[in-house]
Amino acid sequence: MSDxxxxxxxxxxxxxxxxxxxVFTTVRTQDQSGYSETNARMEDLVKDVPGFLGMDHAQTPGGLGITVGYFRxxxxxxxxxxxxxxxxxxxxxxAEWYQSYTLHVAKVERSHGFTRAAG
Known part of the structure; x- marks a missing residue:
């Protein structure tokens, strides 16, 4: 997805x-014409889906991109x-933007988090 x-x-x-x-894992092609605009539109559009919980993104310096979408x-x-x-x-x-990609869909059975307190 985007940077x-x-x-x-x-x-x-x-x-x-x-x-x-x-979990959407990608390697993109050199030609990214129109990608940023389409990506921004998809990010806006998915927010309107009832049950959409959020999205995480990561990009390695070598070009591997990972997007995780969370759904109720x-x-x-x-x-x-x-x-x-x-x-x-x-x-x-x-047709244009991905050299390769994989999509994995899973049901989450366990989840927890941590945030360090400020100060």
Whole structure:
């Protein structure tokens, strides 16, 4: 997804299980024409899906990108997967932006988090 340099540096909160994650791991091509605009649109669009909980992103210096989307239930994930604009972006990604990718979907059965107190 995008570089997210303006995004806060904090992971998505731990939610009460069960919920679902979609882990999208990518290596992008050299030509990224139109990618940033489409990515921003997808990030705005997914927020409108009832049951969308949040998204984490990471990018290695070598070019491996990982995006994890969190969804309250399978219906929310199905709604996102079947969204017409999202489907069109997926096709364009395969045709232009991704050298390779994998998608893993899992049901989260355990979740916890930690935040260091300020001060």
């Amino acid at each position: 997210h340099s303006e995004a806060p540096v904090a992971p998505v909160a731990a939610y009460e299980p069960p919920y679902y994650v979609a 239930d399978a219906d929310a994930l199905t709604e996102w997967r079947s969204n017409a604009e999202h489907r069109a972006a997926q096709k364009r990604g395969q």
